[in-house]
Amino acid sequence: MISTADEILLRRAIGLAARAVTLGDAPYGSLLAGPDGTVLAEAHNTVRRDNDITAHPELKLARWAARELDPRTAAGTTLYTSCQPCGMCGGAIVRSGLGRVVYALSTEQLVEINPESGAWPTPPQAGPALFDEARVPIEDHGRRRAT
Numbered sequence: 416m417i418s419t420a421d422e423i424l425l426r427r428a429i430g431l432a433a434r435a436v437t438l439g440d441a442p443y444g445s446l447l448a449g450p451d452g453t454v455l456a457e458a459h460n461t462v463r464r465d466n467d468i469t470a471h472p473e474l475k476l477a478r479w480a481a482r483e484l485d486p487r488t489a490a491g492t493t494l495y496t497s498c499q500p501c502g503m504c505g506g507a508i509v510r511s512g513l514g515r516v517v518y519a520l521s522t523e524q525l526v527e528i529n530p531e532s533g534a535w536p537t538p539p540q541a542g543p544a545l546f547d548e549a550r551v552p553i554e555d556h557g558r559r560r561a562t
């Protein structure tokens with residue numbers, strides 16, 4: 416459920432996306448807010464500027480939160496973003512422990528507006544393989560953590 420307060424912060428994220436366009440960057444913006452709506456950090460897409468395929472605003476904010484916030488504080492935050500996070504950013508958001516995501520455009524809506532963007536297919540993969548060999552470093556790591 417998206418409240419009027421959510422919509423205000425979502426409009427700010429859309430504004431960050433619009434600002435990105437004026438700077439020559441891709442049209443995506445996000446911000447991270449605390450439980451009372453205080454904006455903690457903002458970002459926009461800088462893939463072109465930074466020549467970095469991972470420079471999505473949601474990923475930047477997830478990394479910032481994992482570095483700067485304790486887990487309890489991170490769990491109380493909401494990430495507002497102009498478009499639904501891609502698979503890469505979704506994984507980072509979960510790993511960083513952010514509490515909630517509110518987005519404006521869904522991936523389906525984004526692809527409808529701009530067919531060149533959006534869809535995140537699974538890469539070609541082969542596996543599993545070499546189970547007995549691959550499990551050794553995993554089990555070793557587990558034993559080290561237990562001691």
Ligand SMILES: [Zn+2]
Nearest residue numbers: 471500501504
């Ligand atoms: Zn992304």
